[in-house]
Structure formats: C-alpha cells, structure tokens
Amino acid sequence: MKGKRDRLGIINDILEIVRDKAQVKPTQVMYKANLSHEMLTSYLNELLTKGFLVEHSDKAGRKTYALTEKGFHFLRDYKIIKGFVESYGLQE
Amino acid sequence: MAAYISPAWFYGYDAAFQLLFAVITLIIAAFSFKVYKASEQRPARLLGFAFLFISLAFLVQALLSALLVSGAQERACDLIGLTLVGLCESVGILLHIALMLTGLALLVLLAVKPAGKRTLLLLLGVTLIALAVSGDALLTYYLLSSFFLAFISWHFIENYLSNKQTKTLLVALAFLFLFFGSFHFLLAVNHEIFYVLGHFLELAAYLLILTNLYVVRKS
Numbered sequence: 001m002k003g004k005r006d007r008l009g010i011i012n013d014i015l016e017i018v019r020d021k022a023q024v025k026p027t028q029v030m031y032k033a034n035l036s037h038e039m040l041t042s043y044l045n046e047l048l049t050k051g052f053l054v055e056h057s058d059k060a061g062r063k064t065y066a067l068t069e070k071g072f073h074f075l076r077d078y079k080i081i082k083g084f085v086e087s088y089g090l091q092e
Numbered sequence: 093m094a095a096y097i098s099p100a101w102f103y104g105y106d107a108a109f110q111l112l113f114a115v116i117t118l119i120i121a122a123f124s125f126k127v128y129k130a131s132e133q134r135p136a137r138l139l140g141f142a143f144l145f146i147s148l149a150f151l152v153q154a155l156l157s158a159l160l161v162s163g164a165q166e167r168a169c170d171l172i173g174l175t176l177v178g179l180c181e182s183v184g185i186l187l188h189i190a191l192m193l194t195g196l197a198l199l200v201l202l203a204v205k206p207a208g209k210r211t212l213l214l215l216l217g218v219t220l221i222a223l224a225v226s227g228d229a230l231l232t233y234y235l236l237s238s239f240f241l242a243f244i245s246w247h248f249i250e251n252y253l254s255n256k257q258t259k260t261l262l263v264a265l266a267f268l269f270l271f272f273g274s275f276h277f278l279l280a281v282n283h284e285i286f287y288v289l290g291h292f293l294e295l296a297a298y299l300l301i302l303t304n305l306y307v308v309r310k311s
Contacts, residue, residue, distance in 0.1 A: 084308050087263050
C-alpha cells in the first residue's frame with residue numbers, strides 16, 4: 001500500500017485483506033487498509049451492496065466479512081480492470 | 093450517405109471500413125460491459141453503451157454503403173415498406189446520425205463529472221434541435237460530431253497528462269485521430285477525397301483503440 005491510492009486501489013486493498021484472513025473484523029480491515037472509520041464504513045457498505053463482500057454476525061453480534069465469488073473475480077481481474085479504467089479515465 | 097460525398101472508386105471499400113469499425117467498437121463495448129460486471133464501476137457501463145451506439149451507427153452506415161454498391165437498395169426499401177428509395181436512404185442516414193450522436197453524447201458525459209441523465213437529455217435535446225432547424229442535416233451532423241470529438245479528445249488528453257502511460261496515450265491519440273477524421277468528413281461535403289482520408293484516419297484511430305485493449309489485457 002505505497003503511494004496515493006485511488007478508489008479502485010482502496011477497494012482492491014480491502015478485498016485482499018478480507019481474502020487473506022477468510023473471515024475478518026471491520027477493525028482489522030480499518031487498520032490494515034489504513035482507512036478512517038468513516039471511509040471504512042462507506043467502502044464496506046458499497047462492497048456489500050455491490051456483492052463483493054458478505055457480512056456475518058456471531059452470537060455476540062460481532063460482525064465479520066468474507067469474500068464472495070464476485071469479490072474473488074474482482075481480485076483475479078484487478079490488473080485488467082485497473083488498466084482499462086485508467087485508459088479511459090473511468091474512475092468514479 | 094456515401095452516395096453524396098464518396099469518390100466512385102471508393103464505393104464498397106467504405107462499407108468494408110465501416111463494417112470493421114462496427115466490429116472493433118462492438119468488441120470495446122463488450123469489454124466495457126465485462127469490466128462493469130466485474131468492478132461495478134458505472135463509467136465503464138456508460139463507455140459500453142457509448143461504443144454500442146457507435147457500433148450500431150457504423151453497422152447502419154455499412155449497410156447503406158453496401159446497398160448503394162450492390163444496387164439492391166430498392167429491394168431493401170421494399171422490405172421495410174418504403175417505396176421511395178430517396179426516403180429510405182434518408183431514414184438510414186438519419187438513423188446513423190441519431191445512433192452516432194447518441195454514442196458521442198454518452199462519451200461527452202464521461203468528461204462531465206458528475207454527469208447525470210439531465211446532462212444527457214440536454215445534450216441530445218440541443219443536438220436534435222440543431223439537426224431539425226438545419227437546412228443541411230449532414231453538414232450539421234459533421235459539425236456536431238467534430239465538436240463532440242474535440243471535447244472528448246480534450247478529456248482523454250487531460251487523462252493522459254494526469255497519468256502518463258502508454259495505454260492512456262493510445263486512447264488520447266485515437267480520439268485525436270477520430271476528431272481529425274470527423275473534420276475531414278466535414279470537408280468532404282465539397283471535396284470527396286477527404287471522405288477517403290477520413291476513413292483512413294478513423295481506421296488508424298480504431299486500430300489504436302484495439303492496440304490499447306491488447307496492452308490492457310496483456311498487463
């Protein structure tokens with residue numbers, strides 16, 4: 001996570017963290033992805049809505065996140081997606 | 093459309109060029125939708141629709157050019173229920189213009205951030221009015237598309253300047269070629285050789301776009 005990250009880079013970092021840990025707590029994502037609480041909430045909501053992540057809750061109500069198939073596909077194709085998005089300046 | 097501005101020796105070749113452009117732009121549209129599906133980046137979907145409209149516009153243009161060469165326009169016009177060949181050709185030309193300008197307007201939206209449906213409606217509305225009140229729809233179409241392409245090229249040049257990479261340079265150059273190509277079509281209303289030059293400039297542009305896709309996929 002060197003240099004200034006764009007939106008797509010942050011999404012990639014979050015998904016990589018979740019993939020590496022299989023089930024991950026939001027605080028772990030926040031520290032590892034170097035995000036503020038506000039940014040993390042916004043990104044997690046977006047990734048849940050778009051179907052890249054799935055949320056689980058344990059008996060104590062603690063939330064964890066896991067990667068969906070779509071999330072795995074994103075990570076697999078990330079370089080191509082990034083290349084194409086950069087080519088046409090398609091960053092949101 | 094070719095009937096009015098193409099040199100006779102270029103008949104048939106223009107249809108082949110236009111068909112090739114339709115295929116290349118369809119490939120880019122399909123890839124944009126694939127990127128959208130994988131990344132949920134909405135601008136990728138917008139780019140996909142833009143290239144899809146441009147592809148359909150080239151397909152209509154290629155059909156018109158091919159019909160003129162084969163002399164089969166009367167039969168084709170009968171098929172769609174239009175008995176007057178001139179009217180049938182005009183419908184085809186207007187369909188090509190509508191599809192191409194919609195595609196270009198969608199590309200303009202990429203450069204206008206944040207863009208919304210209202211901006212698109214505004215662009216299409218102004219375009220429609222300009223075409224409707226114009227005495228020469230073809231000339232107005234080339235003027236409008238040149239203006240749109242100048243605006244789009246500006247966006248892609250800025251994109252290259254902010255992110256200097258081979259792939260961003262390829263896209264910026266491609267749209268500059270498309271702009272110059274469109275400008276040549278504008279001149280072709282009086283000098284038909286510019287119609288041929290316009291096609292070669294467009295060919296260079298779409299080959300650059302295809303090269304960019306190859307570079308991206310190889311990364």
